[in-house]
Amino acid sequence: MQHLIGKQMILLKRAWNIFSISLLSTLTAYPALGAERIKFNYGLLEESIPISSLESYVKTGKVDESLASYSRYVGKKQLTQLRKALITPIPLSQIEVSQFLYTPIGERLLEKLGKVIQTESNLSGFYAIRAALILSATNKQNFTLLNVLQKFPASAISINLNQSLEIVDALQDLVNQTQNAVALVNQQSQQQLINTSTLKVAPLQDLRKPGSFRFIKQTILLNDLSRLRQFPADIYLPITQNPRPVIFISHGLGSDRTSFAYLAEHLASYGFVVAVPEHPGSNSKQLQALLSGTADRVTNPREFIDRPLDIKFLLDELTRLSKNNPKFQGRLNLEQVGVIGQSFGGYTALALVGAEINFKKLNSDCPALEDTLNVSLLLQCLAVNLPHTEYNLSDSRIKAAIAINPVDSSIFGQASLSKIKIPLMIVSGSADTVAPALPEQIQPFTWLTTPNKYLALINGGTHFSTISESSNAVVPVPTAIIGSSPALAQRYIQALSVAFLETYAVDQANFLPYLSTDYINNISRQPLPLSLIKSLTSEELQKAI
Structure with a gap:
């Protein structure tokens, strides 16, 4: 049992590290989080960040004790980018957001995201994500990622790190394969010059x-x-x-x-x-x-x-x-x-x-x-x-x-x-x-x-x-x-x-x-x-x- 917990701790640290580094891109690509806390779950283990810590960081630029655990895994530059992303206005109206999220493509994206971003009861976040986006977009002047966080219709949001790791690993595989393919094309191009x-x-x-x-x-x-x-x-x-x-x-x-x-x-x-x-x-x-x-x-x-x-x-x-x-x-x-x-x-x-x-x-x-x-x-x-x-x-x-x-x-x-x-x-x-x-x-x-x-x-x-x-x-x-x-x-x-x-x-x-x-x-x-x-x-x- 101790060996199992120790192994889970190692996996959690890896998952937390990978997910922390990719959190900014996740927020930017899928602006749909919100709650009092963001919880990161991996098996029996859990870490969390209060939304208030993010709000405080946005207002003051200072990292409090709760956010400090997150900041250990990312550089100052990434934190600065995160702060900017949280307060940058999203140039869409409520109708525009609603229309896209109810299209087949929008719903496909929500389904995929809902496997990672879940409600506190570990259910798909599909409907909560859509609601948070639409509610936040009612005020176009204040439609930001931070505002979306505040509109999420639950007290907490659960990030499924198992799913996150699968996505990150699959993405890394695709990146590695693409880099190898690109290197091959570049090599072949220069070989053609030699020939x-x-x-x-x-x-x-x-x-x-x-x-x-x-x-x-x-x-x-x-x-x-x-x-x-x-x-x-x-x-x-x-x-x-x-x-x-x-x-x-x-x-x-x-x-x-x-x-x-x-x-x-x-x-x-x-x-x-x-x-x-x-x-x-x-x-x-x-x-x-x-x-x-x-x-x-x-x-x-x-x-x-x-x-x-x-x-x-x-x-x-x-x-x-x-x-x-x-x-x-x-x-x-x-x-x-x-x-x-x-x-x-x-x-x-x-x-x-x-x-x-x-x-x-x-x-x-x-x-x-x-x-x-x-x-x-x-x-x-x-x-x-x-x-x-x-x-x-x-x-x-x-x-x-x-x-x-x-x-x-x-x-x-x-x-x-x-x-x-x-x-x-x-x-x-x-x-x-x-x-x-x-x-x-x-x-x-x-x-x-x-x-x-x-x-x-x-x-x-x-x-x-x-x-x-x-x-x-x-x-x-x-x-x-x-x-x-x-x-x-x-x-x-x-x-x-x-x-x-x-x-x-x-x-x-x-x-x-x-x-x-x-x-x-x-x-x-x-x-x-x-x-x-x-x-x-x-x-x-x-x-x-």
Whole structure:
């Protein structure tokens, strides 16, 4: 018995240490605690912190005796960050909070969190967490984590350290595997440079700088009567007498057609016609409707079908305009077409070039959704609710594609991604916590069978690094989540897109040297060093992770 208690003490210390270090990130990611005390339970053992100690620390900056036990495990910097997190206003109203927490995705997050954050009787904290958030949000000026603590509908909150350790261990495994995979990609990229070091090329221009074409922007309104779907699109037209290649850009969930305006303008300056549609069911207006109470979901599963069909319909419309409209006549080369998409737009691009929705894979993966650390599966698994039939989403007119931070591991899986036959570039960020690099980009890259495939890795890049700030943003993305140097990441995208599309959509072989490690190293900069590889096998990846 003494041996058992001693072992539990060691485990409790480990659990307390790990959880203490991660408490700040837990509070920030899931702002839903509240009570008179926070209790940490591990088997028969228990530690606790009075909420009043946190309140006192927030007001005075002084650590009292109760909080001192916590402070032993974290540094002064983390305590300072915790203090700031507790009093930083949360920029959401009660309606906005309520709407999200009652969506399927919101409820999934609450279910997962409720296993760790429980009531004093060790029951799931699902309903208490939701109540605390909604009650605290009634006063938008005082909607802070500390206020949420005060609104929790119980005298104490119990943190299940068994569950916490499982999550922390699983997260650490994912982090370790991702680090090993990233190291492998970086190593392969440099190995490619060694193997091709004898192939010296003439000095290359800087594709991060604008090209020589001037252009105008036209906005058109499309109305697809067959789907009762109306949406706008911005068309960037180079000023030239000759037909130019056409590139489509598909934005991500909760974004809009201005998110990649910087890329559209850059491509137009290189002589590409760029068409950027707004996907009405998964754009910033949809997010606004959700948060204002006029919509009941983040997006409709039908968006998995409608998004690719938006691009196909727009391509049909541009074909018609090129024949009948003087503004477009003779200006579009519809034999040279490419597509770029980010996040949900990355899914859209992959669907357009031959990846089919894999209902068998979804049915296998989605029942275990509560146990995943891959947030993107919350989106992908919405597709389970679609009628299980074959959808014609691909378009043979598209000759090349770029998928940035795509979500694809379950919605497509290996069986569908292996069907893509055209040139494809996947762009990944090693610090992406929304569509994690390993399961959503690096491993799917090994599933590709197309001979012309590339994986570009932005070391330190996040899910939001390549998205420019939109004036229509509903909820501004915090700088800490965007990460460092988004302008640098966006310049990478500009250079990679020009090089890849000129090479494979326009068949300009003289741009192929730009898709080499030699050139990538030339433009790579800290704090977001860039790597590029053309091949990686599943065996190599499995061995590394």
